[in-house]
Amino acid sequence: MKIKNALLLTLFTVFNVTGQKTPETPVNIILMIGDGMGLSQITAGMYSNGNKTALEEFEYIGLSKTHSSENLVTDSAASGTAFACGKKTMNGVLGMDINNNKLSSILEICKSRGYLTGLISTSSIVHATPASFYANVRSRHQYEDIALQLSENNIDYFIGGGEKHFKKRNDKYFIRNKIITLNAAYGSKLYSNKLGFFFNNEMDDFLYDGRKPQLDEALLATLDKFDQREKPFFIMVEGSQIDWGGHANEIDYITSEFKDFDGAISVAVNYVNANPNTLLIVTADHETGGLAITFGKTKAYTFKSDFNTGGHSATMVPVFSYGTCAKKFSGIYENTAIFDKMLETVERK
Numbered sequence: 001m002k003i004k005n006a007l008l009l010t011l012f013t014v015f016n017v018t019g020q021k022t023p024e025t026p027v028n029i030i031l032m033i034g035d036g037m038g039l040s041q042i043t044a045g046m047y048s049n050g051n052k053t054a055l056e057e058f059e060y061i062g063l064s065k066t067h068s069s070e071n072l073v074t075d076s077a078a079s080g081t082a083f084a085c086g087k088k089t090m091n092g093v094l095g096m097d098i099n100n101n102k103l104s105s106i107l108e109i110c111k112s113r114g115y116l117t118g119l120i121s122t123s124s125i126v127h128a129t130p131a132s133f134y135a136n137v138r139s140r141h142q143y144e145d146i147a148l149q150l151s152e153n154n155i156d157y158f159i160g161g162g163e164k165h166f167k168k169r170n171d172k173y174f175i176r177n178k179i180i181t182l183n184a185a186y187g188s189k190l191y192s193n194k195l196g197f198f199f200n201n202e203m204d205d206f207l208y209d210g211r212k213p214q215l216d217e218a219l220l221a222t223l224d225k226f227d228q229r230e231k232p233f234f235i236m237v238e239g240s241q242i243d244w245g246g247h248a249n250e251i252d253y254i255t256s257e258f259k260d261f262d263g264a265i266s267v268a269v270n271y272v273n274a275n276p277n278t279l280l281i282v283t284a285d286h287e288t289g290g291l292a293i294t295f296g297k298t299k300a301y302t303f304k305s306d307f308n309t310g311g312h313s314a315t316m317v318p319v320f321s322y323g324t325c326a327k328k329f330s331g332i333y334e335n336t337a338i339f340d341k342m343l344e345t346v347e348r349k
């Protein structure tokens, strides 16, 4: 009798009377990082796009303090580690704290809870931002070690550049090196739980020189793949080259890369609207270039801009959130709190 009651209780916990999933259903997480995407980059991208951005859809907005353990001006390794692993560390370090202890990332924690995992980046997949979710190394420049750690990690899908770091790989991934076939391959009956795709060229390609595919297509194809598997997922999507436009002090480079990223944000917003049990976060690891818009006209939204540096700056960056648990992300907090809030969401606290 007791066993029977326990069984009924279990069934009741899993399904409510209408057969809907209960609040215990794991939350999908889509974390989108515009590398070097400060408010001025967003503003420039918005005006260049006729005064529109998908970010206007978002419900909650916060501000993140980006400094690393020692420097007010962070790099992408320390800031990536902060939101991937929840600890401030030194510039250049990936997935380790200030005492070189290895840290677990939110991606790995999700994986251990039965999530599917994915990484999409418009830089090399071994570059600092994506690597902070799977690698533990003293220096972000240890590309061979990072590539090996990606092979050893159980990431289900990745899309990015950096094929040269994987020439001798010996692992489970089914690799397509021409991402142009992405949709065909993802949609085909050819089934593999581990898929990796490299962009059609090395990632020094500018978008406006014809980089394929665009980030929205890459995200859409990956979300379709996740949906076929019917499991919760964690995915990180990086608009990597907004940062490179900032380093180059080239406003057209920034706005074209922002447009690419903004297209992927639209895809993610639509996904959350159709799948409300999803948390979408869009943020940046830091600002790059000390960009300011110094003159402009509302007619056709043309403007002039200026840069303060060829490096990063210490300004706080915005955090936009949408969907389940989005409210947690309003306010002003350290970048490490983004990890804490994602973990709370995964643990349903």
Ligand code: MG
Binding pocket: 035, 076, 123, 127, 128, 129, 130, 238, 240, 243
């Ligand atoms: Mg990056």
Ligand code: ZN
Binding pocket: 036, 076, 243, 244, 247, 288, 312
């Ligand atoms: Zn940078």
